[in-house]
Amino acid sequence: MKTQQKKLTRSFYTRNVLTVAKELLGKIFVKVENGNKILSGYIVEVEAYKGKVDQAAHSYKGKTKRNEVMFEEGGHLYVYFTYGVHFCANVVTGKKNEGDAVLIRAIEPVEGLNLMAERRFGKTELNEKEKINLTNGPAKICQAFNLGRKENGEDLTGGKIYLLDRPKIPTKEIIKTKRIGIKKSTGLLWRFYIKNNSYISKR
DNA sequence: ATCAAGATTACCT
DNA sequence: GGTAATCTTGATA
Numbered sequence: 625m626k627t628q629q630k631k632l633t634r635s636f637y638t639r640n641v642l643t644v645a646k647e648l649l650g651k652i653f654v655k656v657e658n659g660n661k662i663l664s665g666y667i668v669e670v671e672a673y674k675g676k677v678d679q680a681a682h683s684y685k686g687k688t689k690r691n692e693v694m695f696e697e698g699g700h701l702y703v704y705f706t707y708g709v710h711f712c713a714n715v716v717t718g719k720k721n722e723g724d725a726v727l728i729r730a731i732e733p734v735e736g737l738n739l740m741a742e743r744r745f746g747k748t749e750l751n752e753k754e755k756i757n758l759t760n761g762p763a764k765i766c767q768a769f770n771l772g773r774k775e776n777g778e779d780l781t782g783g784k785i786y787l788l789d790r791p792k793i794p795t796k797e798i799i800k801t802k803r804i805g806i807k808k809s810t811g812l813l814w815r816f817y818i819k820n821n822s823y824i825s826k827r
Numbered sequence: 828a829t830c831a832a833g834a835t836t837a838c839c840t
Numbered sequence: 841g842g843t844a845a846t847c848t849t850g851a852t853a
Contacts (some may be wrong), residue, residue, distance in 0.1 A: 708846030
């Protein structure tokens with residue numbers, strides 16, 4: 625087994641949310657379905673949310689039924705429903721009760737393209753534009769990977785959904801910007817993405 | 828019991 | 841660039 629492709633363990637996730645956010649770039653997100661169907665892709669864009677200081681974080685005002693997974697120990701998946709239409713997926717970070725998580729905003733697909741295409745567009749033959757459009761946004765990822773209520777709270781150190789290690793992306797190839805779609809704490813530059821990657825949700 | 832807002836997307840002009 | 845879609849949650853009464 626290649627050491628570069630080892631599954632990330634608990635200690636990766638239980639660190640500071642900004643550190644984990646930047647290091648998540650380039651890692652491979654994997655979902656196993658029915659024990660064999662594999663969906664995977666490189667994480668290319670993320671945003672950090674820090675419960676204790678960040679007014680835009682769902683966890684800012686404390687634990688509720690909706691956001692309780694954010695207060696779990698790092699290494700869990702927080703999936704929430706929004707706008708009456710969409711799901712978004714986050715990687716919880718830090719110690720238990722920290723309330724920190726990283727929103728996965730864009731993925732470059734690697735395996736399971738046909739299944740993703742079927743779920744996104746109801747067909748498997750895609751043109752170039754549709755191919756880029758498969759997973760270049762937080763809710764698109766959830767549709768392509770079929771992440772919903774069932775996956776909320778999933779332990780990423782288990783066998784169904786997990787991340788594979790890859791070399792760190794060099795700091796100079798990481799672009800740092802304001803987060804998208806929020807109205808509070810807009811001054812924080814906590815969105816990170818890989819420079820020159822085609823699957824970024826928004827330039 | 829009621830209500831406003833929401834970590835978005837697709838489709839329109 | 842503008843906005844409808846669509847529903848759950850959390851706050852307030």
